[in-house]
Amino acid sequence: MTNTLVLPPKPRTWPRNVGVVLALAAMTLLTTLPRLGGVEIDLGSIARNWSNAAERIGMLLQPDLSILPRTIEPMFQTLSMAIVGTVLAAALAIPLSLWAARPTNPNGLTRRAVRFVLNVVRAVPDLVYATILVAMVGVGTLPGVITLILFDVGIVVKLVSESIDSADSAYMEGGRAAGGTQTQINKVTALPQSWPVIASQVLYSLELNVRISAILGIVGAGGIGRLIDEVRGFYRYDALSTIIIEILVVVLIIEVVSNYLRKRLR
Amino acid sequence: MRVPTKPRRLMVRLVWLVVGLLFVGSFWGLDLEWAKIGELPSDVVHYFGLMFSDPDWSKLPEALFQTWRSVSMAWVGALLGVALSTLLGIPAAEGVGPIWIRLPLRWLFAVIRAVPEVIIAIILLTVTGLTPFTGALALAIGGIGTHAKWTYETIEATPTGAGEAVKAAGGNLLQMVRWGLWPSASPELMSLGLYRFEINVRTSAVLGLIGVGGIGDMLTGYVQFRDWSVVGMLIIVVIVVTMTIDAVSGRIRRRIMEGAKSIELDRIV
Numbered sequence: 001m002t003n004t005l006v007l008p009p010k011p012r013t014w015p016r017n018v019g020v021v022l023a024l025a026a027m028t029l030l031t032t033l034p035r036l037g038g039v040e041i042d043l044g045s046i047a048r049n050w051s052n053a054a055e056r057i058g059m060l061l062q063p064d065l066s067i068l069p070r071t072i073e074p075m076f077q078t079l080s081m082a083i084v085g086t087v088l089a090a091a092l093a094i095p096l097s098l099w100a101a102r103p104t105n106p107n108g109l110t111r112r113a114v115r116f117v118l119n120v121v122r123a124v125p126d127l128v129y130a131t132i133l134v135a136m137v138g139v140g141t142l143p144g145v146i147t148l149i150l151f152d153v154g155i156v157v158k159l160v161s162e163s164i165d166s167a168d169s170a171y172m173e174g175g176r177a178a179g180g181t182q183t184q185i186n187k188v189t190a191l192p193q194s195w196p197v198i199a200s201q202v203l204y205s206l207e208l209n210v211r212i213s214a215i216l217g218i219v220g221a222g223g224i225g226r227l228i229d230e231v232r233g234f235y236r237y238d239a240l241s242t243i244i245i246e247i248l249v250v251v252l253i254i255e256v257v258s259n260y261l262r263k264r265l266r
Numbered sequence: 267m268r269v270p271t272k273p274r275r276l277m278v279r280l281v282w283l284v285v286g287l288l289f290v291g292s293f294w295g296l297d298l299e300w301a302k303i304g305e306l307p308s309d310v311v312h313y314f315g316l317m318f319s320d321p322d323w324s325k326l327p328e329a330l331f332q333t334w335r336s337v338s339m340a341w342v343g344a345l346l347g348v349a350l351s352t353l354l355g356i357p358a359a360e361g362v363g364p365i366w367i368r369l370p371l372r373w374l375f376a377v378i379r380a381v382p383e384v385i386i387a388i389i390l391l392t393v394t395g396l397t398p399f400t401g402a403l404a405l406a407i408g409g410i411g412t413h414a415k416w417t418y419e420t421i422e423a424t425p426t427g428a429g430e431a432v433k434a435a436g437g438n439l440l441q442m443v444r445w446g447l448w449p450s451a452s453p454e455l456m457s458l459g460l461y462r463f464e465i466n467v468r469t470s471a472v473l474g475l476i477g478v479g480g481i482g483d484m485l486t487g488y489v490q491f492r493d494w495s496v497v498g499m500l501i502i503v504v505i506v507v508t509m510t511i512d513a514v515s516g517r518i519r520r521r522i523m524e525g526a527k528s529i530e531l532d533r534i535v
């Protein structure tokens with residue numbers, strides 16, 4: 001008796017694949033037509049500007065360390081802005097997260113309202129806030145700190161409220177069974193339960209803040225970005241490269257410390 | 267009934283103390299003008315009135331044109347970025363590339379992650395000028411930092427069985443990647459690629475502020491003219507477009523991930 005091996009038919013996936021490829025190709029075509037506002041992919045410009053660019057890249061590769069003393073004060077300003085922004089945002093974000101999560105706020109109307117407002121807040125990019133606030137309240141660190149607070153509240157509330165939503169709510173049920181009001185339940189069960197998540201997300205927002213506050217100065221909102229804009233204006237690419245390296249080092253240090261602390265939290 | 271004594275939480279108190287000191291020190295270092303902080307609420311109400319009481323819709327066509335330019339930068343940047351990240355991310359995954367390739371690549375990603383896209387754009391514009399192409403390239407290169415990391419993390423999280431089977435059947439590295447890794451990792455990777463596009467939509471507006479074009483460019487112009495009714499309209503356009511793209515892209519991502527287990531996707535960067 002012979003057993004013939006019959007291969008199962010291949011699933012027909014090609015119509016779907018063709019559809020996906022066509023959709024991607026159409027979107028790519030639409031976004032690369034300059035007449036529609038798309039990006040003109042101009043590889044020729046690289047060749048044309050090469051001599052000019054080579055000189056500047058040469059300058060970037062030879063960092064001018066003499067600017068270093070001038071960077072210290074703005075760098076501290078950048079770090080101060082990041083810390084103040086993070087702490088104030090965390091203070092705002094904790095009550096708002098409880099408000100935006102289902103187990104801690106059973107009232108659908110206020111919960112959706114808070115979520116909607118925060119979705120709108122998150123839809124505006126960070127430097128756009130900074131540009132507008134600088135025009136409103138003037139150049140300085142104040143618009144920078146407000147920008148960071150708006151940015152942080154948006155992401156911390158989203159991430160923390162989602163984690164409260166998906167967390168086990170057994171303790172909260174216990175609180176309810178014991179006759180606690182929603183506020184008491186939130187304070188005694190939900191909040192202690194979510195501390196590690198809150199702390200971890202706040203540290204994450206501090207990391208992002210250092211990166212953002214380094215460039216806020218470009219639009220006039222304080223910190224080392226102001227210096228970036230200045231040296232860029234004078235085509236001092238050798239000084240620019242020193243500043244970039246400094247930002248790089250600071251961001252990496254903050255990231256390493258924050259990663260260590262976040263691992264400890266788990 | 268004896269109530270147990272409260273645990274002494276020295277560490278927690280220490281942490282609070284350090285946070286408090288850092289905060290006070292930083293706040294003091296900022297030199298904020300208290301008068302300005304006092305005026306802030308009335309300022310905000312005043313400018314909100316100027317911006318949103320009567321937005322100037324006559325500039326809407328130009329705003330939509332510029333928005334499409336920003337979205338284009340985001341899309342082209344995402345496409346190039348995902349392509350580069352996939353090429354660099356796969357060899358950086360454990361079990362695919364040898365350690366002397368893995369470590370330098372991971373360092374490269376960490377370094378790129380630390381540099382803001384705006385700075386990458388400032389460097390690039392020496393080569394390509396103040397054009398949307400510069401914006402797209404900056405998004406592509408800046409995207410490698412996070413996206414390549416997600417790529418190798420995704421690949422490391424995929425089950426290794428299929429890949430081992432290909433190896434056992436005599437497949438080489440390329441064949442292992444194509445038939446062992448790709449089928450199980452691709453939904454996740456495509457979903458992450460779309461997410462990269464969502465992030466880029468936000469960042470492309472920011473890049474406009476340094477002059478590479480798009481909605482950010484238009485916005486800076488009108489903020490400098492202090493033409494607040496147009497600024498109000500532009501902000502409404504940015505919010506509506508961003509939220510719409512997030513909603514559509516989020517729905518597609520859920521469709522892609524249906525059936526596949528989803529790891530924590532919504533890390534906003």
